[in-house]
Amino acid sequence: DAGITQSPRYKITETGRQVTLMCHQTWSHSYMFWYRQDLGHGLRLIYYSAAADITDKGEVPDGYVVSRSKTENFPLTLESATRSQTSVYFCASSDQAGGDTQYFGPGTRLTVL
Amino acid sequence: AQSVAQPEDQVNVAEGNPLTVKCTYSVSGNPYLFWYVQYPNRGLQFLLKYITGDNLVKGSYGFEAEFNKSQTSFHLKKPSALVSDSALYFCAVRVYKFYFGSGTKLNVKP
Numbered sequence: 358d359a360g361i362t363q364s365p366r367y368k369i370t371e372t373g374r375q376v377t378l379m380c381h382q383t384w385s386h387s388y389m390f391w392y393r394q395d396l397g398h399g400l401r402l403i404y405y406s407a408a409a410d411i412t413d414k415g416e417v418p419d420g421y422v423v424s425r426s427k428t429e430n431f432p433l434t435l436e437s438a439t440r441s442q443t444s445v446y447f448c449a450s451s452d453q454a455g456g457d458t459q460y461f462g463p464g465t466r467l468t469v470l
Numbered sequence: 471a472q473s474v475a476q477p478e479d480q481v482n483v484a485e486g487n488p489l490t491v492k493c494t495y496s497v498s499g500n501p502y503l504f505w506y507v508q509y510p511n512r513g514l515q516f517l518l519k520y521i522t523g524d525n526l527v528k529g530s531y532g533f534e535a536e537f538n539k540s541q542t543s544f545h546l547k548k549p550s551a552l553v554s555d556s557a558l559y560f561c562a563v564r565v566y567k568f569y570f571g572s573g574t575k576l577n578v579k580p
Contacts, residue, residue: 390568399476399560399572400514415567447513457502457564461513 360384363448363462371470376435378465380448388451389431390459391415391423393444400447406431438469472497474563476571483551484579491546491574493561502564503544505535507557508573514560520544531555551578 361382370376380389391403392415402415404423412423420442422434431450435442445466449459473496483489495501502521506514518529525537535546546559556578561571 392570397572400570402567405567449514458504458516458519459514459562459568460516461506463513464511 361448361450361460361462363446363465365465366463367466369468369470370438372439373437376438376467378433378435378446378448378467380431380433380462382429382431382448382450382460384450384452384460385428386450386452386460387428388453388457389425390449390451391421391431391433392447392449393417393442394447394464395444403433403446435467438467440469443467443469472563472565472567472569474561474569474571476559476561476574478574479572480575480577482577482579485553486550489548489551489555489576489578491559491561491576493544493546493571495542495544495561495563495569497563497565497569499565503535503537504562504564505529505533505544505546506560506562508560509557517546517559551576553578553580 364379387408390405392400401417406412406425409428425431445464447464448462451459475494504519505517508514518527520527520537528534533548558573560573563569
């Protein structure tokens with residue numbers, strides 16, 4: 358199906374483990390984003406990418422790593438998970454030709470024990 | 471610093487009544503303004519946006535928003551609320567990057 362997908366939808370891990378959240382879009386949008394959603398904070402930008410092999414930090418990048426070797430994929434890695442990274446993570450994509458409207462994936466609920 | 475404020479954590483309205491969800495912003499330059507809606511356990515869905523032109527923007531599901539440059543506001547409105555409108559609403563501003571408000575929970579009671 359066309360659109361933007363995230364996997365896994367739910368993940369439980371332990372402190373110190375490496376976790377990778379996947380994001381895939383089928384629109385060939387140039388921009389992709391990772392956000393985390395926490396109660397009281399709304400959405401906070403972690404990293405974004407303007408194109409393949411171009412990434413930049415957002416508001417809360419510490420503890421996260423991203424890569425974008427292909428336009429359609431934008432994985433987010435927590436190198437050593439901490440309890441403070443328990444959150445809901447959303448991936449989004451946009452295209453400047455579309456007026457920068459962002460389209461969001463369904464989210465990944467991550468729990469770090 | 472760029473910021474987006476949604477001053478109400480929650481808005482309660484009776485079905486059939488008009489609703490307003492407030493958003494104000496403080497950014498440099500001329501921003502693009504957006505409203506998104508989030509239903510439980512779902513990602514955000516685009517409702518409407520303002521880039522330029524008419525200050526009243528119409529969007530999905532009967533929603534509209536009014537851009538007020540002097541008050542730096544972009545309030546979301548609907549003439550007649552439905553129970554199915556109950557959800558979490560986010561205002562967002564784009565100036566180079568996207569900045570989201572903290573969200574307003576809309577409760578529409580039958």
